[in-house]
Amino acid sequence: MNKRSLIYSGTLIFLFMVAFLIFTEQKKESPSGVVNISVQEAKGMVEKGDVFVLDVRTPDEFNSSHIKGATLIPVSNASGSNLSSNRLLEARIDEVPKKKILVYCRSGRRSVSASTMLVNAGYSEVYNMAGGINAWIDAGYPVVSSEDKETDGSQN
Template identity: 45%
Template sequence: MKEVSPAEGQALVQGGAVLVDVREPNEYSEIHAEGAQLLPLSELEARYAELPKDRPLVMICRSGARSARAGEFLLQNGYADVTNLAGGTLAWNEAGLPVVGGDA
């Protein structure tokens, strides 16, 4: 699966990709990348069909591990354009990109 830096991920989202946060709701409510759509990894198998197949997906979690697992699952289930955001929300925030919550 492709991996991108936070800046590259933001550029993909600005170009129409969907940013999918696979952390749990309590983590998401603490801090998340601006514009990220929450779909917890624990619900992914039941809800993945909610994600569009006609737009690129950029997967994000805390540090990149869960989002990579989620992305691999989507690729195995008919999604073609799935990218993992390396370093996750931690890296996104450290890069100074817009977040909701946290110290923002």
């Protein structure tokens, strides 16, 4: 290889590394303004205690297992629950404080809808936990039942 080829190859490798670092350091923000985070990042937020933890699943799912300290406000009538519309997030959005919010559901789908709803309502620090409580439990993190008793989440 001649000197020019080495310089060219070295420059390409350098530019690729810079682009990779820039890409991986960016927050995983969706076009809606929602930031998707891992369960590891979510656990860090919960441990710091500076976040409002919002569970948007059904009451039955919540009663089975949830993250300790989470507040239940369902986003929809999923799984055949017959909640009146005034019990859903859209009607109760003012109950959510204007602070950092961690939103989760079972697998991550309903929480995206809820997170988008919050951003559209003017909330600025909305974090969607990718993978939902299933990913949280798979990571071995603790959950509690409606009686605040620790559980393994297996009824989820």
